[in-house]
Amino acid sequence: MAKRGKGMFSNIAVGAILLLLVVALAGFGAGGFGGQIRTIGSVGDTEISIDRYSRALQQELRTLEAQTGQRFTFAQMQSFGLDQAVLQQVVATVALENEADRLGLSVGDEAVRREVLRVPAFQGLSGEFDRESYEFALRQNGQTIAEFETTIRAETARTLLQGAVVAGIETPAEFTDTLYAYARESRDFTYVMFGPEDLTTPLPAPDDAALKAFYADNPEMFTLPERRRVTYAWVTPTMMADMVEIDEKALRALYDERIDEFVQPERRLVERLVFGTQEDAEAALARLNDGAVSFDDLVTERGLKPADIDLGDLSRAQLGSAADAVFALDEPGVAGPADTDLGPALFRVNAILAAQEVTYEEARDDLLIEFADGAARREVQAQIDPVDDLLAGGATLEQVAQDTPLELGEVLLSDASEEPIAxxxxxxxxxxAAAIGDFPEVTDLDDGGIFALRLDEIVPPTLQPFDEVKVQVIQGWEDAETAKALTAQAEALKTAVEGGEGMFAGTVAPETHTDALRDTFIEDTPEALVTTVFDMEPGEARVIEDETGAVLVRLDAVTAPDIESSEAVTIRAGFATQTAQSYAQDMVDAFTIAIQGQAGIEMNQTAINAVHAQFP
Incomplete structure (x- = not known):
């Protein structure tokens, strides 16, 4: 975050560029609100102007559109809660500016002049600062020179304050070294797996006394859970399918309605990279043609990801004004610059998709399935009101099943229930959720079906009679006795190993694993194997019990990582930077919250609503 704080000063130029792009906001501001409302609130002595909040909202909308390639309405933005996020960010920024002003932090005219001269939008054809371009751009945005330069001065002072808050923050070396050593420390160990096939002595056949004792000691294994006896009436689109009449004209109309799915023009699989000016786009294309950068490099330079620029497959009509440039390519490549609603852009064509046509005859079978399903769903939904009326009139589910297409059923509901409705x-x-005596209500199923139910009985957990579960008792006894015998074999080998014998002293061949890290996965071994060895001392042996057997493991060696290796240095440095940035951000956030509380926040919801009302 320390680096980030230093970079904030240079980001003023980027903010200015984005500011100048928002020409659509010319109607906002004092004039847009009848000259009566100029602020949406204040933090301390610093007011938050309507223009500032409006520009922040518009910038957020433009960012969304640039990242997704889709138009966003303000209502959609609100549904994501982004208007609140923008407002919070604006308030936080103003709080920092208010604190900077309170502390007397400011910058001279020379610093402001340097920032203004760095903005490309203020430069003429010669590449030098052009006063007329400067004034014109600000007029288009509804700002005066004084207002803009005041903004520059405030942002610079805020940057200085943030830099002071995070100055000198770094992650302690002891912290990174300790975490790296913990994560990269490895273990060498030898283990022996004892499975049912490794029993040295076969189990004796159990008698009834042993089985009944096991049955009595483990009642939870043979107890049925609480169950609910439920009567229900239901119907689904599948159950109504036979009642649907197929209308050939309706099928043809469905095909015509969705003709865009079946008849598709030639398309291009494209990505779009938007630039602030035509000159920027042409410069990027020149670098691309010269081989100085790749298209992916240009995307990375803009701080974007592949998903941010991917438009998918588009037709000539969908590409609008960029269609001629994109469709002029006969093979994958880069086209442009071409004008778009967001500005000049380069397009990368990744594939050329030929035109496709699926005739009605070819699509009929799929349309028939869809039509029948849709008609059946409508038939099911048409039953809701009649069923509701019958239930409201006191009809039972049995009577509902007699008077409607709903089918009657009963289920003893548990995890083992196999009835379709379960x-x-x-x-x-x-x-x-039902209780005995509840009034049945019509409820939707996720496949378009409906049902109503009545809870008839709650059957408490029930221990099944021994004779009914004797087969399960035998299996349970055998599993338990096998695990016990295998654990005994593992314990015997452990005693031998501790007495000086090797791991090869037993009847099962051992396996060795080296350089195991804490997240190492070893197939066909207990989950506790790796975690256990990281809790052991070198030379120590332990037995780990498993559902089907046991494992004897001996820790052979603990290897500490080389924290001075090139890999370690790189990883530790990256972690230290990331952690320092997190610390710094937390400090800025905490500082901002503190000064907001100290200065006090006043908001005018009416003014905020008025700003929102200006967006389409």
Whole structure:
């Protein structure tokens, strides 16, 4: 974050460019609100102008569109909560400016002049600062020179304050060294797996006394959980499918309605990289043609990711004014610069998709399935009101099933229930929440079906009779006795190893694993194996019990990482930088919250709503 703080000063130029792009906001400001409302609130003695908040909202909209390639309405922005996020950011920024002003932090005219001269939008054809371009750009944005330079001065002072807050922040070397040593420390160990096939002595056949003792000691293994006896009436689109009449004209109309899916013009799989000016776009293309950079390099330079510029496959009509440039390519490559709604852009064509046509006859079978499903869903939905009326009139589910297409059923609901309706989450949720005596209500299923249910009985957990579960008791006894015997074999080998014998003293061949890290996964071993060896001392042996057997493991060596290796230095440096940035951001956030509370925040919701109302 320390680096980030130093970079904030240079980001003023970027902010100015974005500021100048918002020409659509010319109607905002004092004039847009009848000259009566000029601020949306204040932090301490510093007011938050309507123009400032409006520009921040518009910039957020433009950022969304640049990243997604889609138009966003203000309503969509609000649905994501982004208007609140923008407002919070503006308030935080103003709080820092207010604190800088309170402390008397400021910069001279020379610093402001340097920042103004660095803005490309203020430069003429010669590349030098052009006063007329400067004044024109500000007029287009509804700002005066004094207002803009005041903004530059305030942002510079705020940057100085933030830099002072985070100055000197770094991650302690002890912290990075300790974490790196912990994460990269490795273990060498030898282990022996004892499975059912490794029993040295076969298990004896159990008698009834042993089985009944096991049954009595482990009742939870043979107890049925609480179950609910439920009567229900239901119908789904699949159940109504046979009642649907196929209308050939309707199928043809469905095909015509969705003709864009079946008849597609030639398209291009494209990515779009937007630039601030035509000159910037042409300069980027020149660097690309000279081989100085790749298209991916240009994307990275703009601080974007591939997903931010991907437009998918577009037709000539969808590309608008850029269509001629993009479709002029006969093979994948880069086209442009071409004008777009967001500014001049370069387009990378990744593939050329030929025109496609699926005839009605070819699409009919799929359309038939969709049509039948849609019609059946409508038939099901048409039953909701009649069923509601019957239930409201006191009809039972049995009577509903007689008078409507709904089918009657009963289920003893548990995790083991195999009835089709038990597979629906909505049904299980309703049955679990129901109480005896509740009035049945029509509820939707996720496949378009409907149901109503009645809870008839709650069956408490029930221990199944021994004779009914004897087969399961035998299996459970054998599993437990096998695990016990294998654990005993592992313990015997452990005793031998501790007595000086090697891991090869047993009947099962050992396996060795070297350089295991804490997140190492070893297939077909207990999950606790690796975590256990990291809790052991060299030479120590332990037995780990498993559901099907046991494992004897001996820790052979602990290897500390070389924290001075080139890999370690790189990883530690990256972690230290990342952590320092996190510390710095936390400090700035905490500082900002503190000065907001100290200075006091006043907001005018009416003014905020008025700003929102200006957006389409």
């Amino acid at each position: 597979g629906y989450l909505a049904f299980r949720t309703a049955a679990t």
